[in-house]
Amino acid sequence: MIERIYLDETGNTLPYRNLAREACLLEAVGVGECILYLWQNQRTVVIGRNQNAWKECRMEQLEADGGHLVRRLSGGGAVYHDLGNLNFTFLVREEDYDVSRQLEVLVGAVNRLGIHAEKTGRNDVTVDGRKISGNAFYRADGHCYHHGTILIDVDKASLSAYLNVSAAKLRSKGVDSVKARVANLTDFRPGVTVEQVRQALAGAFGEVYGLSPERFPEERLDRAVLSRQEETFRSWDWRFGRKIPFTSELSERYDWGEVCLQFAVNGGIVTDVQAYSDAMDQELVAALPGLLKGCRYGGAPLAEAVGQLPQPDSGAERMVQDLQRLLVERCTG
Structure with a gap:
């Protein structure tokens, strides 16, 4: 009070x-x-x-x-x-x-x-x-x-x-x-x-x-x-943060905001990630690189990693689902 x-x-x-x-x-x-x-x-x-x-x-x-x-x-x-x-x-x-x-x-x-x-x-x-x-x-x-x-x-x-x-x-x-x-x-x-x-x-x-x-x-x-x-x-x-020499970039807009994921990939493994977004949930976006780095570059393994994000409310749950769908549809090894 x-x-x-x-x-x-x-x-x-x-x-x-x-x-x-x-x-x-x-x-x-x-x-x-x-x-x-x-x-x-x-x-x-x-x-x-x-x-x-x-x-x-x-x-x-x-x-x-x-x-x-x-x-x-x-x-x-x-x-x-x-x-x-x-x-x-x-x-x-x-x-x-x-x-x-x-x-x-x-x-x-x-x-x-x-x-x-x-x-x-x-x-x-x-x-x-x-x-x-x-x-x-x-x-x-x-x-x-x-x-x-x-x-x-x-x-x-x-x-x-x-x-x-x-x-x-x-x-x-x-x-x-x-x-x-x-x-x-x-x-x-x-x-x-x-x-x-x-x-x-x-x-x-x-x-x-x-x-x-x-x-x-x-x-x-x-x-x-x-x-x-x-x-x-x-x-x-x-x-300004840091730039990475990315080999793949995914971008999409949702009702919760825009998202851009940049991947550096070597030997089929994600070696670095940058996540950019104007989403209000800054903590969820900031957590993405740590989860995705080290994963095999492909829709299914990357979507599985994103599923580990905390989803305390319906807004976060929807963001995670949209990101998983984006990765599955657009990430090919």
Whole structure:
């Protein structure tokens, strides 16, 4: 039961530092507490935990324009941030995690601005069928967060220029460009500001939880740990991962997301694997390489290995079944 709520805000716009603070707040949150962290990044592409940076982002153009690419802890797809965006993170212990309540804060905040919003799909908040907020989720060691972005007056030309969204994903949303799928709050209420959205979120946060938000005590964050986390998020290894000299690649899109499996095969044995996906279940995707490496390259043995994945709910069960079907149908030794 949430007994205390905290509001944490930062004027910093460097993405590595903001993600480091988010990670440290996740460790710091106590039982019965909920932290709402509000933050902004300048000219940044943020990719999901298991995505392929080179496929999701037009890196040369982003870097030429002085932008940043970062990889977050959570799963899901790539998003673009600039100062027309306001990012939020709800951080709680697992026993206090309530996504529906957290989404109620987002919808309530937008409604406070005189704009009718609703939760749709697997992780979106929309207005008139257009996406104004995407959400992603992360759990680790009994701590959880739910984070995302609210598009207020984002530069949609830059969003289209830097994000390389697959045609299959756009077709699944019934649009022909990422720009057509998303909307700014200013499209529905011209002149609305980031500060007004901040205030609306703080008000809705207190209203939904029935408590008055307090400022999160800065002394509860370890400065040395913050610095180490920032270096991790800034590092090449974290942002880009590793490339393998793959000999086989399988790609498919499902209603839970896209998946791409790359196999390096020697003598009929899988010697290395990379798994890329915008699926929300980042842990399941991250576990695939460890299960598939060392298997005989063929549909049946690879599908059998995937069957060892934990399937705690119907969503995970469906993902496993789809992956097994893909391997059986498309993997031939």
